[in-house]
Amino acid sequence: MRYHAAAPILCAFLLLGCKGDAAKTESNAEEQEFPEPEPYACRVYDYYNYSGRVPWSEEIESSYFDDVLFAGDSRMGAMYLWGTIENAQVEYVTSLNLWLIDSMPLDNHTDGMTMYDALETTDKNNIYLLFGINEIRNSESYFDSWAFEQYQSILDMLRTKNPDCNIYIMSTYHPREISGLPEPALTEHLGYVNSRLGQLAMDNYVYYLDLDEGLTDESGLVRDEYVGDGLHFGPTGTHALEDYIKTHVVRRNWYVKEVCE
Numbered sequence: 001m002r003y004h005a006a007a008p009i010l011c012a013f014l015l016l017g018c019k020g021d022a023a024k025t026e027s028n029a030e031e032q033e034f035p036e037p038e039p040y041a042c043r044v045y046d047y048y049n050y051s052g053r054v055p056w057s058e059e060i061e062s063s064y065f066d067d068v069l070f071a072g073d074s075r076m077g078a079m080y081l082w083g084t085i086e087n088a089q090v091e092y093v094t095s096l097n098l099w100l101i102d103s104m105p106l107d108n109h110t111d112g113m114t115m116y117d118a119l120e121t122t123d124k125n126n127i128y129l130l131f132g133i134n135e136i137r138n139s140e141s142y143f144d145s146w147a148f149e150q151y152q153s154i155l156d157m158l159r160t161k162n163p164d165c166n167i168y169i170m171s172t173y174h175p176r177e178i179s180g181l182p183e184p185a186l187t188e189h190l191g192y193v194n195s196r197l198g199q200l201a202m203d204n205y206v207y208y209l210d211l212d213e214g215l216t217d218e219s220g221l222v223r224d225e226y227v228g229d230g231l232h233f234g235p236t237g238t239h240a241l242e243d244y245i246k247t248h249v250v251r252r253n254w255y256v257k258e259v260c261e
Contacts, residue, residue, distance in 0.1 A: 041261050048255035051202045053210035054168070060249040062087070069122045071115060072096070072130030072170070078233035078241070080108055085242055091118040097134055098150045119158060127158060128209070128245070130170040132197060133231075136189050137181050148196055155204050166250065167206035169197050174212055176221045177230035207250050214244035 065088040070079055073096035080090040093104045093115050102116035119127070135147040158167060171194045178186060201208035215237070217223050222230075226237025233241060 042258050043261075044256060044258050046205075046256050048250065050205050050207075051198075052208070053171075053198075053213065054207050054248045054250055056247055057249055057251065059246045064126070064249065067124050068126045068128065069118070069124040070128045070130070071119060072128075073133055074107075075133060075232060076130045077107060078238040082233065082235040082238035083242060084239065089122070089124060091115060095134055096131065098131055098147050098154075101150070101154070116154075119154065120161065125162065125164070126166045126168070128168045128170055129154070132172045132193050133175075133178075136172065136178070136186075136193055138189075140192050143193065143196065148200070151197075151200055152204075155200065155206065159204070166252070167204075168209045169201045169206055170209045171197055171211050173215050173222050174220055175231040176224065176227060209245070209248060211241070211244065214248075215240060 062085075065085050068085075068088040070076055070088055070090045070092075072092055074092060074094040076090065077092040077094065079085070079088075080092055083090065090108070091106050092108065093101075094107055096104060096115060102114050105112050105114055106118060131151065132147070135143055138147070155167065158165060172190055174187070174190055181189060198208050200206075212220070215222050215226060223237070223240075226233055226240055228234045
């Protein structure tokens with residue numbers, strides 16, 4: 001019997017071919033078992049402490065106030081009368097009562113627009129609210145029974161209209177005096193009102209601007225040179241208020257972060 005020299009070579013090639021096909025099949029199986037990983041899941045976290053007051057920050061650029069509404073009672077009126085931030089919108093009502101916010105006309109309008117109208121129609125993304133001084137003479141239960149709830153309804157309206165707006169609840173700074181409410185009742189009522197305003201800020205994830213921090217003296221009262229009647233700001237007090245606001249602005253990009261897992 002003659003032995004063909006090419007036979008072993010042919011068998012070798014056949015074996016290699018079979019082995020290569022098997023490896024290919026095995027590779028395909030591995031690809032099916034281990035698909036491409038899913039993209040990382042990302043979440044947005046807000047690290048701001050809403051239970052505290054707005055911290056100090058470097059002075060904000062003037063263009064920020066293009067997108068600001070200041071709304072409040074006669075104390076806010078000082079910014080309309082004496083203020084130097086000309087590119088902000090300022091609306092106020094003398095002796096504003098929260099219960100009548102939708103019926104008392106704005107002082108600086110002649111068309112009958114109310115404070116509620118101004119808040120409901122504004123397109124500003126940074127809204128500062130200074131309410132509460134005209135409710136300070138009332139008892140705690142009276143304040144809670146309607147003033148607190150009325151303030152909450154205002155926040156709800158603003159959030160519904162513009163969920164991304166930045167809202168600043170401004171505390172009631174400690175006046176040197178206020179008619180019809182002598183000490184120590186003034187300090188007691190004021191402390192309660194501000195505690196409730198702080199609670200509103202925390203519950204609604206809005207910012208609490210503590211005006212006492214920047215405007216009072218060592219006795220805890222608003223500085224005498226800032227007010228002419230013990231309560232309302234004159235030019236000097238208004239400019240001090242503006243300076244405080246400019247250096248207490250929350251930059252959301254400092255606190256709101258996207259975290260991918």
